[in-house]
Amino acid sequence: MTFTVLTAEISHETNTFSRRKTGRQAFMARYALMGDAAIAERGHENTELAGFLDAGRHYEWTVQHILSAAAGPSGKIRRKAFDWLCEPILNALEAQTFDGILLGLHGAMGLDFSEDGEGELLQRIRDQLGMDIPIAITLDPHANVSPQMCELADIIVSFNTYPHIDMRVIGRQAGDILQRTLCKEITPQTLRVSRPMLEEVNGGRTDIGPMIERLAKARAYEQLDDVFAVSINAGFASADVKDIGPTVLVTCQGDLKAHQEFAEHIANDIWDKRFDVLNHYLTTTEAATLAANYQAIDGPLIIADYADNPGAGGYGDSTNLLKALLEAGVSNACLGPLVDAKSARRLSAHAPGDCVQIDLGGTTDPQFGGGPITVKGELLSVSDGHFIGDGPMIHGLSGHFGTTVVLHVQGVDILIVSIARQILDLQQFKAFGINPQGKKVVALKSMQHFRAAFEPIAGQIIVCDSGALCTPRYDRLPYRNVPRPIFPLDVNLTL
Numbered sequence: 001m002t003f004t005v006l007t008a009e010i011s012h013e014t015n016t017f018s019r020r021k022t023g024r025q026a027f028m029a030r031y032a033l034m035g036d037a038a039i040a041e042r043g044h045e046n047t048e049l050a051g052f053l054d055a056g057r058h059y060e061w062t063v064q065h066i067l068s069a070a071a072g073p074s075g076k077i078r079r080k081a082f083d084w085l086c087e088p089i090l091n092a093l094e095a096q097t098f099d100g101i102l103l104g105l106h107g108a109m110g111l112d113f114s115e116d117g118e119g120e121l122l123q124r125i126r127d128q129l130g131m132d133i134p135i136a137i138t139l140d141p142h143a144n145v146s147p148q149m150c151e152l153a154d155i156i157v158s159f160n161t162y163p164h165i166d167m168r169v170i171g172r173q174a175g176d177i178l179q180r181t182l183c184k185e186i187t188p189q190t191l192r193v194s195r196p197m198l199e200e201v202n203g204g205r206t207d208i209g210p211m212i213e214r215l216a217k218a219r220a221y222e223q224l225d226d227v228f229a230v231s232i233n234a235g236f237a238s239a240d241v242k243d244i245g246p247t248v249l250v251t252c253q254g255d256l257k258a259h260q261e262f263a264e265h266i267a268n269d270i271w272d273k274r275f276d277v278l279n280h281y282l283t284t285t286e287a288a289t290l291a292a293n294y295q296a297i298d299g300p301l302i303i304a305d306y307a308d309n310p311g312a313g314g315y316g317d318s319t320n321l322l323k324a325l326l327e328a329g330v331s332n333a334c335l336g337p338l339v340d341a342k343s344a345r346r347l348s349a350h351a352p353g354d355c356v357q358i359d360l361g362g363t364t365d366p367q368f369g370g371g372p373i374t375v376k377g378e379l380l381s382v383s384d385g386h387f388i389g390d391g392p393m394i395h396g397l398s399g400h401f402g403t404t405v406v407l408h409v410q411g412v413d414i415l416i417v418s419i420a421r422q423i424l425d426l427q428q429f430k431a432f433g434i435n436p437q438g439k440k441v442v443a444l445k446s447m448q449h450f451r452a453a454f455e456p457i458a459g460q461i462i463v464c465d466s467g468a469l470c471t472p473r474y475d476r477l478p479y480r481n482v483p484r485p486i487f488p489l490d491v492n493l494t495l
Helices: 024-030 035-042 048-059 079-095 117-129 147-153 167-183 211-221 257-272 282-290 320-327 341-347 451-457
Strands: 004-010 033-034 064-072 100-104 135-139 155-160 190-196 225-233 247-252 300-307 333-338 353-362 373-385 387-388 398-400 404-409 410-417 443-444 458-465
Touching: 004 048, 004 079, 024 033, 024 064, 024 079, 033 035, 033 048, 035 064, 035 211, 035 247, 048 064, 048 167, 064 079, 079 117, 100 117, 100 167, 117 135, 117 147, 117 443, 135 167, 147 190, 155 167, 155 247, 167 225, 190 257, 211 225, 211 257, 225 257, 225 320, 247 257, 247 404, 282 300, 282 320, 282 458, 320 333, 320 410, 341 353, 341 404, 353 404, 373 410, 451 458
Parallel strands: 004 064, 004 100, 100 135, 135 155, 300 443, 300 458, 333 410, 333 443
Antiparallel strands: 033 064, 190 247, 225 247, 353 373, 373 404, 387 398, 404 410
16 A cells, blocks of 8 residues: 655754744745755755655655755744745645655744744644644754654654764654554654753763763664654753753653653663763863964864854854954964854955955844954955855755855954854865865864864864853853753752
């Protein structure tokens, strides 16, 4: 028997502290692709959609892909934009009958009228379909998974890697479980266990640290006949929501008590190791001093500014690290992205080779990451900001920064862009004439994801806290909705 399956991808990681609300244009700026256009762009690369299609071909499904849409992490999604995203899915469900649904979601999507965007989407689908049609969803492991999501989706599978490099594999796994459900071989449900924490203390790093052993246990437990997926989610701390923090999910059937006990065991380990921090965050001054004295024998020094990461909703316009590098006299360096659309537009009116002076960055909220700085330098290039990734995370996928310029200031090539995106691929520098391998110092705005492409070329990697919106110093953020007490805001909390 062949089945008809609806597929869609909607992804947004919502930083509820951001001043920048997310509208329709933010999705158009990243990607909002319908049906065949989405398949053409994403259907053969490392994406959830590609995994869904792999399953569809293998099981000879009739697949109707509705849309793939994502906006860069930013503030809450406006109601009109969310309705616009939901409408084609709900229209398709009204127009024809489907046997199952596969959705590629994030898990930390917040709306200006609801904390739980994924739960709201699933509720709208269930209101139209009822509870009999199986729904499988994939999640980013930085999901803040709500009980509602587990009630409304039969199958939940999260990525197992951070940096995320297994999207296609996870999409296929979700499809495999859905096929068994459609054939009535299994009747899955998803159990959820959480702990009172803003996030797993290392953000779910899977390259080193305790997540390696936790994931090994999860994969071993999945070998049981009645266990179909074990997902360990680190949570997303830049969200002031009720259902925040690390969760362990078991999609299963059968002995639910045993499955619950296994999830509790993993969750207890996350709690017990809450003080075992892997990253040592330097100040921008400390990072710049190290950079000034660095000898690039085995490759460049990579400085990652975690606090101004556009990939977690940071504004990308923090100037503290740039200022420190310039004051320390660091040369043969690059920094990016510096998100400043106004400056990019002004500079694009000049020709490469022009010497220009401009006030750069720091305008969104100077209390987070520093205010504008005046710089004078040589304009190296002007472009429309398009690039195609060639690294492990976004190989073959196109992206763009909007109007983009490179300004050389005192030995530092500054990548100035109009659209906020974190650096996670070498082409995000190379496409604009900056060769990271040839630099002594590469300063970039990213958390962890940069390691997939930049660790192989690095002589040394350090991380810093510029004091921007994604600062790991959570006591600086105005939490009001998270349940209290919660770690680390209440550091002496005991269970």
